Amino acid sequence: MEKNIKKYFPVFLLPTLLSFVTVFLIPFLMGIYLSFTKFTTVENAEWTGIDNYIKAFTQDENFINALWFTVKFTVVSVITVNFFAFCLALLLTKAIKGRAFFRTVFFMPNLIGGIVLGYIWNLLINAFLGILGLDITYSADYGFWGLVFLMNWQLIGYMMVIYIAGIQNIPEELNEAARIDGASSLSVLKNITIPMVMPSVTICLFLTLTNSFKLFDQNLALTGGAPGRETAMLALDIFNTFYGRAGWQGVGQAKAVVFFLIVAAIAFTQLKITARKEVEA
Amino acid sequence: MKNKTSGVKNAFWFSLLLLLSFIFLFPIYLVVMNSFKSKFNIVGTPFRFPDSETFVGLENYINGIKSAGIFEAFLRTLVITVGSVAAIVIFTSMAAWYIVRVKSRFNKAVYYLFLFSMIVPFQMVMFTMTAVCIKLGLNSVLGIIPVYLGFGAGLSVFMFSGFIKSMPREIEEAAMIDGCGPVKAFFAVVFPILKPTAITVAILNAMWIWNDFLLPYLLLGTTDKTLSVAIQITMQGAYGSIDWGGFMAMLVLAIIPIIIFYLICQKYIIKGVIDGAVKG
Amino acid sequence: MASITMKNIKKTYEDNTTVIENLNLEIHDKEFVILVGPSGCGKSTTLRMIAGLEDITEGELYIGDRLVNGVSPKDRDIAMVFQSYALYPHMSVYKNMAFGLKNRRVPKKEIDKKVKAAAEMLDIESYLHRKPRALSGGQRQRVALGRAMVREPAVFLLDEPLSNLDAKLRTEMRSRISLLHKELQTTFVYVTHDQTEAMTMGDRIVVMKDGVIMQQDTPQMLYNHPQNMFVAGFIGTPPINFIDCVIRRKNDGFHAVFDRFDYLLPKRMYGSLSLYTDKEVVMGIRPDDIHAERYFLGKNGENAIELYVEIAEMTGAEYYLYATAADKKIVAKIPAGESVKSGSYMRLAVDTDKIHIFDKVSEKLICD
Numbered sequence: 001m002e003k004n005i006k007k008y009f010p011v012f013l014l015p016t017l018l019s020f021v022t023v024f025l026i027p028f029l030m031g032i033y034l035s036f037t038k039f040t041t042v043e044n045a046e047w048t049g050i051d052n053y054i055k056a057f058t059q060d061e062n063f064i065n066a067l068w069f070t071v072k073f074t075v076v077s078v079i080t081v082n083f084f085a086f087c088l089a090l091l092l093t094k095a096i097k098g099r100a101f102f103r104t105v106f107f108m109p110n111l112i113g114g115i116v117l118g119y120i121w122n123l124l125i126n127a128f129l130g131i132l133g134l135d136i137t138y139s140a141d142y143g144f145w146g147l148v149f150l151m152n153w154q155l156i157g158y159m160m161v162i163y164i165a166g167i168q169n170i171p172e173e174l175n176e177a178a179r180i181d182g183a184s185s186l187s188v189l190k191n192i193t194i195p196m197v198m199p200s201v202t203i204c205l206f207l208t209l210t211n212s213f214k215l216f217d218q219n220l221a222l223t224g225g226a227p228g229r230e231t232a233m234l235a236l237d238i239f240n241t242f243y244g245r246a247g248w249q250g251v252g253q254a255k256a257v258v259f260f261l262i263v264a265a266i267a268f269t270q271l272k273i274t275a276r277k278e279v280e281a
Numbered sequence: 282m283k284n285k286t287s288g289v290k291n292a293f294w295f296s297l298l299l300l301l302s303f304i305f306l307f308p309i310y311l312v313v314m315n316s317f318k319s320k321f322n323i324v325g326t327p328f329r330f331p332d333s334e335t336f337v338g339l340e341n342y343i344n345g346i347k348s349a350g351i352f353e354a355f356l357r358t359l360v361i362t363v364g365s366v367a368a369i370v371i372f373t374s375m376a377a378w379y380i381v382r383v384k385s386r387f388n389k390a391v392y393y394l395f396l397f398s399m400i401v402p403f404q405m406v407m408f409t410m411t412a413v414c415i416k417l418g419l420n421s422v423l424g425i426i427p428v429y430l431g432f433g434a435g436l437s438v439f440m441f442s443g444f445i446k447s448m449p450r451e452i453e454e455a456a457m458i459d460g461c462g463p464v465k466a467f468f469a470v471v472f473p474i475l476k477p478t479a480i481t482v483a484i485l486n487a488m489w490i491w492n493d494f495l496l497p498y499l500l501l502g503t504t505d506k507t508l509s510v511a512i513q514i515t516m517q518g519a520y521g522s523i524d525w526g527g528f529m530a531m532l533v534l535a536i537i538p539i540i541i542f543y544l545i546c547q548k549y550i551i552k553g554v555i556d557g558a559v560k561g
Numbered sequence: 562m563a564s565i566t567m568k569n570i571k572k573t574y575e576d577n578t579t580v581i582e583n584l585n586l587e588i589h590d591k592e593f594v595i596l597v598g599p600s601g602c603g604k605s606t607t608l609r610m611i612a613g614l615e616d617i618t619e620g621e622l623y624i625g626d627r628l629v630n631g632v633s634p635k636d637r638d639i640a641m642v643f644q645s646y647a648l649y650p651h652m653s654v655y656k657n658m659a660f661g662l663k664n665r666r667v668p669k670k671e672i673d674k675k676v677k678a679a680a681e682m683l684d685i686e687s688y689l690h691r692k693p694r695a696l697s698g699g700q701r702q703r704v705a706l707g708r709a710m711v712r713e714p715a716v717f718l719l720d721e722p723l724s725n726l727d728a729k730l731r732t733e734m735r736s737r738i739s740l741l742h743k744e745l746q747t748t749f750v751y752v753t754h755d756q757t758e759a760m761t762m763g764d765r766i767v768v769m770k771d772g773v774i775m776q777q778d779t780p781q782m783l784y785n786h787p788q789n790m791f792v793a794g795f796i797g798t799p800p801i802n803f804i805d806c807v808i809r810r811k812n813d814g815f816h817a818v819f820d821r822f823d824y825l826l827p828k829r830m831y832g833s834l835s836l837y838t839d840k841e842v843v844m845g846i847r848p849d850d851i852h853a854e855r856y857f858l859g860k861n862g863e864n865a866i867e868l869y870v871e872i873a874e875m876t877g878a879e880y881y882l883y884a885t886a887a888d889k890k891i892v893a894k895i896p897a898g899e900s901v902k903s904g905s906y907m908r909l910a911v912d913t914d915k916i917h918i919f920d921k922v923s924e925k926l927i928c929d
Contacts, residue, residue: 003616004633005383008463012379016372016434017391022417023431024398027409034409042412088301096294104547105302111539111550113492115509116532119516120308123529127311127327153305158554165555203558214402217494221513238404239495253408260405267400384575451647454614457634458641459708460664469660473651 035253040246052254062229063255066237073144073233074212077151081208082201085156089163090189103164107157118221121150125222136223143223143231150218155211159204166200167193206270213263234259309536316341316533320526341526342534348524351531354511355538357422361497361507362490365429369437369486370479372430377441378471382450392442399435403495411499420500428500429490437482440557444478445471484546484553491539508535563625563638563715563748564590565611570620572606572772580606581772584620593742593749595763598795600754603772605720608752612718613637624716635664637716640709644721646701648693648708654680655689658708672711679707682744683737699730706738710745717742719751723758735761756796760784768792790924793845793917799881799892802851804844805921808837817844817916820887824864824913833928834918842927845917848881851893851909853901858910865910873901884909 005012030042035052037045056063088106092099109117125146126135136142170193178188194201216235219225225232225240232240238259241252314330315323322335329335346352380388410428414420419428452474456466472479494509501507503514512531516523543550565588572581581603588594596604609615610622613634622629629637640661648657655676662672680686683703693701702722709717719738723731739762742749753759759766760780767777768791776788787793793801806819815834817824824844826834852858858865868891874881880901882893893909901907917929 002383004457004613005379005463006385009379009383011464012375012467013388013391016376016430016438019372019427019431020395020398020434021431023410023414023419023428024401024406024434025394027406027413028398028401030409030413031405042409091294091298094291094294096291096298098295098298102298102302103551104544105305107551108540108543109305109308110554111488111492111543112536113494113509113539115492115494115513116535119512119528119532120312123315123327124308124311126324130324130327153308157305158558161551162555162558207558216403217492217509220494221516224517235402235404239407242408249408256402256405256407259402263402264400449645449647451643451645452649454612454634455641455643455647455708456649456660457614458612458637458639459661459712460635462633462635465664470649473649476651 031253032257034250035257036250038247038250040249045250048250052250053258055248055251056255056258060241060251062232062237062240065230066232066234069140069144069231070213070215070233073147073151073215074209076148077155077212078205078208080148081152081155081159082204084152085159085204086163086201088156088160089167090193092160093164093167103157103161105157106160109154110158112154114215114217115221117150117154118218121146121153121218122222125149137226140227140230143226146222147215147219147231150222151212151215154218155208159208162200162204162207163197166197170196202270202273206266209266210263213266312529312532312536316526316529318526318529320524323525323529337526341530344524345527345530345534348527349511349515349531350506351508351511351534354506354508355534357505358491358507358509360422361425361429362487364423364426365433365490366483366486368426368430369433370483373434373437373482374441374472374475374479375467376434377438378445378467380438381442381445382453392438395435395438397435398432399439403432407495407499414500420502422501422505425497425500428496429486432496433486433489436557437486440478440482441475444475448474478556480549481553481556484550485557488550564588564623565716565748565750566621566623567607567611568621568623570607570610570622571618572603572610572615573618579618579772584772584774586767586774586777588748588750590748591746593739593751593762593764595759595766596750596752596769597754597756597759597766598769598775601771602769604752604754604769606772607769608641608718608720608750611716611750612639612641638714639716639718640712640714641718641720642705642709642722644724646693646705646725648701648704650693653690653692654685654696654704657693657704658711661708661712675711675713676707679710682710682741683707698726699734702726702730702734706741710741713745713747715748717745717747717749719749721753722751723753724755731758738762756798760796768795770795786926786929787845787917788926790843790845790919793919793926797847799848799894801845801847801917802891803919804846804889804891805841806844807839807841808834808918810838817842817918819844822866822886824911824916826916826918827914830918830928837918837927841921843919843921843924845919846911846915848892848894850912850915851891851895852912853882853893853895853899853907853909857912858908864913865908867906868909870901870903870905870907873903882907882909 034042034045036047036049038048039045092103122136125142129135129138129142136146174192174196175188178192183191214235215233216239219231219233219236223231225236229237229240238252238255241248241255311327315327317337318331318335319337320341322329380392414428418424453466453471456470461469492509494513497507498510498513501510503510506514512535515528515531567584567586570581570584571579573579584607596607598604606615610617613629613632617630624637624639649660652660658676658679659672662675677686680689683706685700685703685707688696688700693704696704705722722738723734726734735758751762763780765777766780766783768775768783770791776783776792783792783796787796790803794803804819806817809816809818813825814828815826815831817826868884868886870882870884872883874883875897877897879897880895880899882895882901884891884893918927919925920927
């Protein structure tokens with residue numbers, strides 16, 4: 001029968017494969033090649049070796065700045081988002097009135113697109129800063145914390161929902177057994193709840209990590225990198241290099257490869273950790 | 282005694298959550314509220330509630346729709362989202378089934394390539410992909426659908442094949458014995474069984490495509506604007522002379538369909554998001 | 562109505578494991594053939610090759626006179642019942658049964674007639690509008706049968722159809738399927754690992770092991786004249802006793818000897834045994850052929866011997882005795898009328914007429 005199905009390759013696999021190869025695979029391979037060339041369009045590439053990579057790290061303080069900004073932002077976001085999301089999940093798994101309503105409200109921002117989100121927060125933050133006669137482009141710190149607030153607003157509900165699912169998966173007998181053994185609420189949280197939701201924690205940590213690291217739309221809409229390029233994260237910096245700096249397309253592509261390698265390393269780490277967990281379980 | 286303290290405790294937590302809900306809803310409230318104020322009374326006094334002087338009714342909405350072509354952008358986004366989601370659900374489920382059922386080295390390699398694409402950031406292929414797609418004439422409202430199919434393939438094939446692997450093969454075999462060829466067996470028997478996963482895949486992709494900015498910006502540019510693109514270029518293009526009223530109205534118009542969609546299919550969306558997160 | 566012919570069939574999987582080396586099998590029109598063997602013996606693969614669900618690596622498969630190697634399942638005029646039933650979960654019972662006919666563009670009225678007739682025969686009329694998940698295992702099983710029946714196929718394939726049912730239901734379905742075969746007058750090929758099913762249902766049983774047919778015959782012949790140790794051991798509960806012994810030629814004829822046991826073998830065996838004089842062989846004797854009845858002991862006194870009975874298991878109508886003789890376990894089945902106790906000695910006699918002698922190396926039958 002397999003032979004029989006195999007004949008239907010053009011019907012089943014070809015449409016998806018063709019699209020995938022055209023819009024992803026070929027551009028990906030071209031991208032790697034172009035990062036070693038100087039070009040303005042994909043047709044006039046000239047081999048320059050690792051020139052672009054050297055330029056990206058030595059002649060472009062924006063890139064280093066973006067890298068640091070992104071790392072700082074990611075660390076702060078991952079910690080705050082997960083902390084608040086976990087607390088909310090704990091609260092919303094207790095017998096509290098209106099749980100469904102609260103869950104609905106907290107999750108909602110997650111559905112709003114990055115551009116719209118960015119401008120909503122732009123309005124809000126400028127409204128507050130306006131009282132002091134300032135706005136978000138006044139200092140990179142404002143942009144930084146603005147992005148952190150925005151990220152929290154967007155992702156807390158999402159992570160909370162995953163934590164809730166994790167907490168609800170803990171068998172009730174376990175909590176009961178702990179209580180019979182004389183454990184306090186705090187000790188149940190420390191010894192039962194947290195260890196049992198570790199799989200959810202891993203998922204959420206990596207989701208926030210990759211989401212924060214790859215952030216683009218929100219960054220573009222909220223600060224656009226201002227003041228100067230100080231609040232441009234990696235994705236935005238790469239975009240700016242490609243489309244804002246003539247002759248630097250090759251450097252943009254080299255930055256993109258570096259960006260890809262970092263994201264791949266994060267994803268690979270996650271894969272390793274998940275695989276190890278599965279062996280233990 | 283115990284009941285009383287826990288009652289007090291609960292009341293405390295309830296109030297806290299209520300307060301948090303207000304904080305969460307405040308940004309949306311602010312935008313909606315300002316969208317009914319005249320464009321000169323937004324930036325200076327954003328917190329002031331519209332009064333007889335500043336209230337302009339639906340004027341901002343009418344202006345926004347007229348000037349920025351929001352209505353067209355809305356329709357365009359709808360066509361792109363619906364078309365791409367339909368293409369993704371149908372074609373990636375077929376691809377996943379084929380990959381799982383026909384065991385060959387080629388298919389295995391294709392599967393891992395799909396997985397691999399999930400970890401590659403868009404910036405990596407942004408420039409070259411744009412060049413290729415423009416060359417192939419995919420820079421149109423309908424042309425972007427196969428582009429989304431290519432980018433959506435990773436997660437979608439992954440989710441479908443996860444489900445198909447757990448699906449008993451006998452049901453398909455029974456269908457083939459009952460007179461179906463592979464295509465009919467897939468659509469009459471396999472696809473209906475895949476429905477829960479199909480809903481999840483559809484929701485995840487719809488959320489992404491509806492809100493997507495960079496891909497339509499690069500391929501459709503400013504002529505065939507989607508909602509996100511329209512909003513971004515309204516803001517970007519008009520230093521100083523921005524119509525804040527119309528802009529507020531645009532933001533509200535972009536949010537409303539999502540919120541309606543969310544309130545209607547909340548159950549599926551949350552389930553879809555959890556499934557997508559756990560598997561992806 | 563069709564016969565099935567398999568000629569030199571070979572099956573190798575993608576990972577280069579060969580499950581069937583060279584299979585030759587002829588199934589006659591309207592025959593009820595059972596493929597039986599332990600798991601991994603290739604019986605299911607054989608059935609699935611007949612169905613067209615598994616590609617044939619080498620050899621020829623005919624249904625009727627037609628070579629069907631490359632023919633897809635839908636064009637083979639077969640129907641199949643799966644172990645897991647494989648009902649379409651999103652269709653009602655009625656639609657499940659009608660699906661195959663609809664695909665073949667049978668007029669609606671006729672579909673309706675056939676589905677209802679089959680439903681009546683299987684007592685599932687009242688569930689026709691339910692979904693499969695609202696049915697019990699036994700009901701699902703009957704729907705699966707019905708789905709195959711309405712098609713009126715030339716060949717009926719059943720892959721362990723009763724394995725997921727409880728013991729009581731299984732007995733009931735066994736007779737139902739036998740009856741169905743009589744009524745439908747179609748070729749049935751039935752795969753099972755359960756020898757009771759095999760013995761009670763088939764016209765002919767094909768015993769398989771490691772992709773090779775060990776023996777094919779009627780149930781009686783398989784039981785009474787197994788051609789090798791595998792078949793002898795596979796069929797019958799409790800299983801046959803195998804005892805290593807030596808063939809000795811004495812004045813009165815050939816004897817099978819081990820430890821303090823010495824059995825004079827029947828005359829019909831002498832021709833085959835002459836080559837085995839003073840050689841080691843394996844003696845097979847079924848538990849039912851070891852007796853404790855007084856009249857039998859009287860008649861065969863010279864065969865009777867005192868054995869230590871470790872455990873005597875009472876099953877109602879009979880006792881299973883687990884005895885030891887010269888460190889060997891021997892199982893005997895005797896009527897419940899005898900008085901037996903675990904941990905006691907007891908006189909038992911072997912019916913020498915029922916002894917099977919096997920070659921120790923090739924495990925093939927020498928004589929019985």
